[in-house]
Amino acid sequence: MPYELYYWPGLPGRGEFVRLAFEAAGADYLDIARLPKSEGYGMPALMRALEAKGDSHPPFAPPFIKDADLVVSQVANILEYLGPHLGLVPKDERLRPVALALQLTITDLVAEVHDTHHPIASSQTYEEQREPAKARAEAFRRDRIPKYLGYFERIAAANRSGWMVGDALTHVDLSMFQALKGLAYAFPEAMAEAPVKFPPLYAIARRVRELPRIAAYLASPRCQTFNETGIFRHYRELDGPAGWDKGD
Amino acid sequence: MPYELYYWPGLPGRGEFVRLAFEAAGADYLDIARLPKSEGYGMPALMRALEAKGDSHPPFAPPFIKDADLVVSQVANILEYLGPHLGLVPKDERLRPVALALQLTITDLVAEVHDTHHPIASSQTYEEQREPAKARAEAFRRDRIPKYLGYFERIAAANRSGWMVGDALTHVDLSMFQALKGLAYAFPEAMAEAPVKFPPLYAIARRVRELPRIAAYLASPRCQTFNETGIFRHYRELDGPAGWDKGD
Structure with a gap:
């Protein structure tokens, strides 16, 4: 079934x-x-x-x-x-809560991305909250992108296996890939330097993208493109430099 | 240890x-x-x-x-x-993901409460984001309080055991109690009618408060009071009526 x-x-x-x-x-x-x-x-x-x-x-x-x-x-x-x-959790049972904590931190990041274009009310359109959205997006690019990516990079670099947690692919790697992809779509200027700043993290994202089943999925009609009805939205006026000097 | x-x-x-x-x-x-x-x-x-x-x-x-x-x-x-x-998860293994889903929905609610006083940036003070905070808090009272509480009431009423999930106390009941307590502190006007609107939900909160160990804790110096450095903050200007007619 x-x-x-x-x-x-x-x-x-x-x-x-x-x-x-x-x-x-x-x-x-x-x-x-x-x-x-x-x-x-x-x-x-x-x-x-x-x-x-x-x-x-x-x-x-x-x-x-x-x-x-x-x-x-x-x-x-x-x-x-x-x-x-x-088969997407760490084999070592003791790493299960580590994986879930990382997944929940990605959840928090995604919620913050949503709120860059909807800082006041989900029930209103983006156009109704453009001004506060600009302020929130600026703070997000300045403070939060560096903080989250710096943290995830620290995890990726410390783990050394080429994956976020344990020694094989887990749901954390998949979600990390998607979050980075979404951030690059929504904030291309802010994220432009991220791949060179965080090599271990982006190596994981690349490894996910090149998994045969994921590569096939991404090329298929099952995979939908980002657009401005979703969580990751590109509005030119919300993009700008990231505050890399403020990162961890 | x-x-x-x-x-x-x-x-x-x-x-x-x-x-x-x-x-x-x-x-x-x-x-x-x-x-x-x-x-x-x-x-x-x-x-x-x-x-x-x-x-x-x-x-x-x-x-x-x-x-x-x-x-x-x-x-x-x-x-x-x-x-x-x-001993705070349902005995029935199949209810474990149900309990975690409810706990995560409380997490979402708590994050939204935080953002009523910090809609733009965690790195700035409340005073620096007072105007957008008013707008966000109004939308939160109008749309989100009724939606969340209506949902949790539906769960409490459907479960019939006197607890949120399964037939005994779990971490969900404890967190539900705390979330309702925090909402009442932050938004006393909005929440004034909630106990009469949602009897099964508030019966659970009362049951938690009266657990001997919880009652002893709440009366002890270990239990800290809410204040305006926390997540649940009371600012008179952010309180007001809830949109009960918009609820589920």
Whole structure:
């Protein structure tokens, strides 16, 4: 029975962190909201699952997955749950909480990226919060990009295996790849120097991109491009220099 | 060997979600940064652990715990890790991801509360971002408080056991209690009606508050009061009506 992924269609968004895990493992999954409405899928199926009248544990928001009758929500939780099934957690049990902590730090980074274009209210458009967005994006580029990337680089460099945690690919590497890809899309000027500043970190991202299954996925129509309805958005006026001298 | 908790002294903050777990279980723990500097604890010990030169898995930020030589960071991850040791996860293994999803949704709520007074930059003071804070707090009261509380009420009501998940106390109940307490401190006007609007949810919070070990902790000097250096801050100008008619 295939896993079912429930996420908004038309943007990579937070769903992409889950897709990359399925794709890297060659797992059988259905991307429910992107399948035909005429076959019982599409947005109506997503909305039904979200309302989940009969379910005592409905998710707060997409993405969530179904594994038979179990519903699992929240990206880091989904990856922690799927990890052992997909071979994407460290073999050493004691590194499991290390991997989850790193994944949750990526979650925090992603939430901060979202808030660069929506610093006031998710319920309003970007255009309604342009001025505070400029201020938040500037602080994000100055303080937060260097802090997060400096931290992740420290982890990548200390681990020495060529992966973020343990001695093999985990969900952390996949999500790190996606976060760096999204940052480069949203903030090309701020991120221009990042690959030369953080060689071990970018070596991991390159290694992920070149995994045969990931390379095939990225070249396929299953992989959606970033756009300005998603989390990683490019608005020229929000980009600018990063505060590299403030980094860790 | 006692657990070690590392968190900023002087505020309950995110550390409190971990303290409540230790206290509810009657676990032996050291609140490192609040112990005397003269004995090798205090802020210097926190800063040393955060820099962790020799450690290949340093935390991104407090709170984090040490269990012997294992460092575990990120509140939800700490609780997922401690849960089985402290008897604070559901006995039914299949409910573990349900509990973690709920805990992570509380994490999201707490991050949004923080951003009501810091919508632009953590590196700036509240006073430097007062105007956007007003707008963000208004949207938070109007849209987000009803959405989160409506969701948690739905979970509490559906579960029927008198606890958030499964049939006994878990870390989710403890964190729910703390989040509601913090919201009531920060937004007394917005939250005034919440207890009558969400009876099952508040029954859980009351049950937590009346647990003998929690009641003793809350009355002890170990329990710090909310203040305006923390995550839950009360600024009169950020409070006002909640948008209950917009709730789930």
